[in-house]
Amino acid sequence: xxxxxxxxxxxxxxxxxxxxxxxxxxxxxVAVLSNNDGCVIARSQEVKALGIAMGTPIHHLPRAAFRxxxxxxxxxxxxxxxxxxxVLSTLRAHxxxxxxxxxxxxxxxxxxxxxxxxxxxCRALRHTVHRWTGLPVSIxxxxxxxLAKLANRYAKQYPVxxxxxxxxxLEDPATRALLERxxxxxVWGIAGRIAIRLQQMGVRSALELARADPRWIRSRFxxxxxxxxxxxxxxxxxxxxDECESNRMIMTSRSFGQMIGDYREIQExxxxxxxxxxxxxxxxxxxxxxxxxxxxxxxxxxxxPQHRDTVTIALPRPTDSSFxxxxxxxxxxxxxxxxxxxxxxCGTRLLDLIERDHRQLGIFEPPQSDAGRQRSDALMATxxxxxxxxxxxxxxxxMQRREAAWQLRSDYRSNRWTTRWEEMPExxxx
DNA sequence: TCTGGGGTCCTAGGACCC
DNA sequence: TCTGGGGTCCTAGGACCC
Numbered sequence: 001x002x003x004x005x006x007x008x009x010x011x012x013x014x015x016x017x018x019x020x021x022x023x024x025x026x027x028x029x030v031a032v033l034s035n036n037d038g039c040v041i042a043r044s045q046e047v048k049a050l051g052i053a054m055g056t057p058i059h060h061l062p063r064a065a066f067r068x069x070x071x072x073x074x075x076x077x078x079x080x081x082x083x084x085x086x087v088l089s090t091l092r093a094h095x096x097x098x099x100x101x102x103x104x105x106x107x108x109x110x111x112x113x114x115x116x117x118x119x120x121x122c123r124a125l126r127h128t129v130h131r132w133t134g135l136p137v138s139i140x141x142x143x144x145x146x147l148a149k150l151a152n153r154y155a156k157q158y159p160v161x162x163x164x165x166x167x168x169x170l171e172d173p174a175t176r177a178l179l180e181r182x183x184x185x186x187v188w189g190i191a192g193r194i195a196i197r198l199q200q201m202g203v204r205s206a207l208e209l210a211r212a213d214p215r216w217i218r219s220r221f222x223x224x225x226x227x228x229x230x231x232x233x234x235x236x237x238x239x240x241x242d243e244c245e246s247n248r249m250i251m252t253s254r255s256f257g258q259m260i261g262d263y264r265e266i267q268e269x270x271x272x273x274x275x276x277x278x279x280x281x282x283x284x285x286x287x288x289x290x291x292x293x294x295x296x297x298x299x300x301x302x303x304x305p306q307h308r309d310t311v312t313i314a315l316p317r318p319t320d321s322s323f324x325x326x327x328x329x330x331x332x333x334x335x336x337x338x339x340x341x342x343x344x345x346c347g348t349r350l351l352d353l354i355e356r357d358h359r360q361l362g363i364f365e366p367p368q369s370d371a372g373r374q375r376s377d378a379l380m381a382t383x384x385x386x387x388x389x390x391x392x393x394x395x396x397x398x399m400q401r402r403e404a405a406w407q408l409r410s411d412y413r414s415n416r417w418t419t420r421w422e423e424m425p426e427x428x429x430x
Numbered sequence: 431t432c433t434g435g436g437g438t439c440c441t442a443g444g445a446c447c448c
Numbered sequence: 449t450c451t452g453g454g455g456t457c458c459t460a461g462g463a464c465c466c
């Protein structure tokens with residue numbers, strides 16, 4: 001099933017989300033901070049114009065930026081996630097095949113469509129997304145994902161495109177011209193080291209990579225880069241997926257609000273991460289067979305003793321029970337933690353995921369344990385329901401305080417306008 | 431003083447087996 | 449002087465992405 005592919009990408013997504021419910025932020029420089037309010041992870045156009053780089057630590061932000069009216073926001077993933085879902089449902093109403101890619105990007109499959117009419121169709125779609133969600137998007141259309149990515153960037157960069165740009169294959173002169181003036185390091189999938197090696201071998205532009213011999217690329221690099229080269233030449237190398245693929249691993253980790261040495265305190269944080277991981281596991285209908293626990297000190301604090309390590313606990317049988325997963329995580333922590341270190345971050349990874357429906361009974365498992373499992377399933381379903389309807393953290397496994405040293409700092413968080421009753425926007429009539 | 435979190439895929443190389 | 453050869457499986461780590 002081949003056909004044109006479109007990439008829909010929300011412009012400056014996190015900043016745009018902040019503006020949806022606070023219109024006064026339109027035109028103002030808005031920067032969204034990482035977890036713990038550490039550094040800048042998203043910038044509005046105005047912030048980019050101020051010369052503030054991605055990843056700038058909050059304490060390095062220049063005074064001049066604040067004088068220019070810089071508005072800071074803590075990450076508000078509950079809001080971003082909800083708005084992302086709205087964009088997705090809008091897309092699903094207007095495209096035959098939608099494959100979510102990240103919180104702010106989706107691929108659209110247009111197999112069987114006449115490429116000639118697609119630009120207009122996508123302009124209309126872009127307009128609808130904006131009307132229904134308040135979020136501006138750009139759309140790139142091309143025969144392959146790598147080219148669609150390039151088209152998308154062009155659409156974003158040049159307002160004259162009306163936010164939509166379409167590329168063809170190498171036989172199209174306009175496509176060739178764009179590839180020729182695109183440095184190879186700006187191609188999707190080619191970054192830092194590989195870009196340097198390609199340049200040393202004389203491959204400097206996207207066009208040169210598109211025209212390189214795929215077998216040569218494969219022998220010098222890998223199949224990944226070979227695929228990128230083929231895609232640039234207009235041959236799609238991945239299928240569009242009809243349904244959401246499940247994650248193969250679920251990682252949950254956070255830095256602490258401050259460095260922590262106390263075992264009990266870290267244990268509490270880890271319980272929160274393990275529970276959250278288990279919740280996501282159940283949401284995608286999987287079971288895990290192994291829990292990896294990670295614990296690390298602050299690598300930037302060079303004057304302090306360093307310790308970072310991971311340990312993997314194999315579970316007796318695949319499970320999605322918060323209790324079993326938390327228990328395994330705590331076993332892992334007991335092996336990792338050392339007295340006298342001040343830790344900065346801990347987390348869990350749920351590994352070896354399988355689909356819940358494919359669960360097999362263990363050889364040594366007594367058949368009557370089915371009843372116990374059903375009880376556990378019902379309990380987990382109730383726990384998830386309560387946390388969904390009353391907000392995360394309403395029911396927890398073991399103590400997980402809302403105010404604790406391990407909790408994230410988020411001093412500049414906006415309201416969770418669409419997911420919390422008590423934070424809903426108010427309209428006052430007078 | 432501060433410097434995020436969550437993913438995927440691929441490859442190299444060791445362990446192990448016949 | 450050298451001292452099999454091939455295969456599979458698993459894990460760690462690199463590279464990249466958002």
